[in-house]
Amino acid sequence: MKTPHARILPVWLLLIVSCLAVAQNEGEETRWFSVDSVNAGLGPPPEEVDRKTPRDAVRSFLALSAEENYSAAAHHLDLRDLSPEQQAERGAVIARQLAAVLQRGEWINLSTLSSRRDAMVEATSGQSPRAGQSRRNLRLATLKIDGQSYEVRAARFRAGEQDPVWLIVPETIAAIPALYKKYGPSWLEDHIPERFQGAAGILKLWEWFAIPVFLLITGSVGWLIHALMGLLASRLPAGLTSVFAQMIRLPMAFIAMALLAQWLLDYVVSFSGMVTAIFRGLLVVIMAWGVGLVAVRLVDTLLIRITRRLVGEIDDSRSRDERKLLTTLFALRRAVILMTVMVVAIYVIAQVSLFETLGVTLLASASVVTVLVGVAGQAVLGNILASFQISLTKAIRIGDLVVFEGQWSYVEAIFYTFIRLRTWDERRLVVPVKYFVSKPYENLSSKHAKLYRTIELTLHLSADVATLREKFKEFAMAEEGVIDHHKLACFVTGQHQATQEISFYLMGPEAMSAWEAEAKVREKLMAFIRDEHPEWWPRDVVVLSEHDIARGDIPAKRRLRRPATVEEVEAPPTQGGETSSG
Incomplete structure (x- = not known):
């Protein structure tokens, strides 16, 4: 008699075998697509046809297309939507059209394709979430027709x-006819003799002549437009319009x-895929840059117009609000440039699909970005951040008068990486923003442009302060x-043994006028003292004995510090042998 365990065991074995079969089928379904046949109408593939891995297949x-062996190249296509008779008839034509599309549409970098049979995503420094997973469908290229995207894909069958x-x-x-109409041979290539269609290195023979002509034509048109814009700028009336035309030449x-x-x-003309990819990438960059x-030049022109209309000449004689407005406009210009x-x-x-061609890992890696920014852009980013700091805090404004490293200068412009200062003698100091901050x-225009100035004179104790x-x-x-004028002031600010220091205070509307x-x-005060009261100038008093005067023996240290006046030479010595010198 069988035990209950003996009767249940075959059922468990049957379930395990079924699960293994299902798991195997599911594993196979994720590794390839199962089909009844592969291009039965083309016959057995030649030996030169290699379709084991994505890289080998492409x-x-x-290679077969370059040799114009399109019958063999057709074995790389899945033509199951065509009948066997249509496969034999149209296979080579479709292969030739696809080769022309790939040659002119998008350059396929073979090194980016997997060299594994299962196209498994290999682990990289970026640790893709799909690392270790096999693939059965890959995108080779993406082409656009009238805004619609068409993908060239390869799959495992x-x-x-x-x-x-x-x-x-x-x-x-199915999309090859439309793609061939867009990316097929150009009008010029259809009229090139057959003997020039052969390959000569990485390019066709005719391309070695056509590319220089292509560059010469585009360069000539650019030179012509540059000259015409210069002529237009010279013919326009003097003003912002002509300035703008000159700036955008x-x-x-x-x-x-x-x-x-x-x-x-x-x-007109279409080159090979590599040349076309390079040209199209450069054209995108040039167009975007232009x-x-x-746009930046337009902002500059508007900034010049607003500056001339609202602010005028850049100095601290303008009101604080106007200088603040101009500083804000320059900050707006930097924001526009950054955007x-x-x-x-x-x-x-x-x-240009930069993320796909260079790899998401390189651009997304925080460590790489940190190193690039920290090493290569440290100085530039430091100046940019310092520039925004000045714009936000308004520590200085356009038109402020500052004393920087002993130089009296007006702040003429604040840019991303440097500040331009205009000195009092019309020189220009270009100072990095980070170094400046x-x-x-000393900001002499921080609150207002008015400034006190002090005149200091050192005079004899006998000088009359009230008169001065x-x-x-x-x-x-x-x-x-x-x-x-009510703030004019005069005080004795110091006193020594024989002299006194008298300070005069006045205020000017701005630093240079003050x-x-x-x-x-100062000149007038000195002229008044010289003409009216020369005795107020500082002088030394020396005491000489009658014996020294009789012998004329006056020590050098006691000689007059200035030429004696006629009155002093003719005046007799005072009682006690004293004489004074001014």
């Missing part, structure tokens, strides 16, 4: 017990070159560069 197809092979999928085969020339080159590549530069650069960069990356500087005070007020009030008024008032 390399073999391109297995017919019966045959070895799996990699073929171009039927969906791509170069970007307009490059835009015209890019548009012409794109038109030639679309309708449009972005035109333009970002938009252009995103557009270029999207158009790291050094102490009255004269100082008279001279200062007569100067146009002196304001706030300095000029200070110099003029």
